[in-house]
Amino acid sequence: MSTTAHPLLDWSPEAVVFDCDGTLMDSERHWQDARNRAFREFGLQPPQGFADRAKGVHYADCGRMMAEETHKPDLAPDLTKALLHHFLALVAEEPLTMPGAVEFVRTLSGRLPLAVASNCPLEVVEESLGRAGLRRHFRHVVVPSEVPGDPDGTAARPVTGADAQVVRPKPWPDVYATAARLCGVPPEAALAVEDSLTGVESARRAGLRVLGVGPLTDEADARQADLWVSALHSEQILTWARDRVPPPAP
Structure with a gap:
């Protein structure tokens, strides 16, 4: 989709919150490989179209979907x-960044608060960003504290450092609402950068504007974000970041 004269490009956010998988890190391929390995480990065949349905879904929900769609509900925990x-x-073997992600983050870094809002476990996000040399650019990393299928909280994980608030996974708005709050800005002043429709819904529900990134086959899907671009190395997006986001004070 063209970015020419788009209203989003006339706006200056006060914070930017990034998704991790598929937005910063090229990890969707790793998730797909991991799903296939898990299916094979239990002698199961991936259902047709499962990869598309699983994109952006919390890994615990994905495990449940894998079990239900292969008619083995008892295998969900395993x-x-x-x-x-x-x-x-797979991440430890080969951490990869998405095209343009490093340059875009570095362009914004120091100009305004940056955060990550992800459905992945905290250790996965921290490890991925650290190996890619990106972790130092983000003030906060927000992940769900409430794991799907775990109402008692026995598998709960931290949100960020000392924030104890219960945070539900995308498509709930919690991760984006929390990230904006930790950055010290109202949601409507923050921009979300997302590659999945699940993530776009989460950010929208939290009140953020949304820049979608990555391949799409349906224009109706693209319209769910304020603007959708094919990759973050788009010169218009980089120019917008340099021109519309004030540089740090000397």
């Missing part, structure tokens, strides 16, 4: 555990 195990191994 599939979830296997999925995360295989993914972490």
Whole structure:
């Protein structure tokens, strides 16, 4: 989609909150490989179209979906555990960033607060960003504290450092609302950068404007974001970041 004369490009955010998988890190391929490995580990065949349905879904929900769609509901905990195990191994072997992500983050870094809002476990996000040399650019990393299918909170994970508020996974608005709050800005003053429709819905529900990034086959899907571009190395997006976001004070 063209970015020419787009209203979003006449706006200056006060904070930017990034998704991680598929936006900053090229990890969707790793999730797909991890799903396939987990299916094979239990002698199961991936259902047709499962990869599209699983994109952007919290890994615990994904494990449940894997079990339900292969008619093995009792395997949900084991599939979830296997999925995360295989993914972490793949990330450790080959952490990759998305096209333009590093330059875009570096352009914004120091100009305004940056945060990450992800459905992934905290250790996955921290490890991925650290290996890619990006972690130092982000003031906050927000992940769900409430794991799907765990109403008692026995598998809960931290939000960020000392924030104890319960945060539900996307498509709930919690991760984006929390990230904006931690950055010290109202949601409507923050920009979300997302690659999945699940994430776009989460950011929208939280009140953020949304820059969608990545390939799309349906124009109706693209219209769910304020603006959708194919990659973050778009010169118009980089020019916008340099021109519309004030540089840090000397």
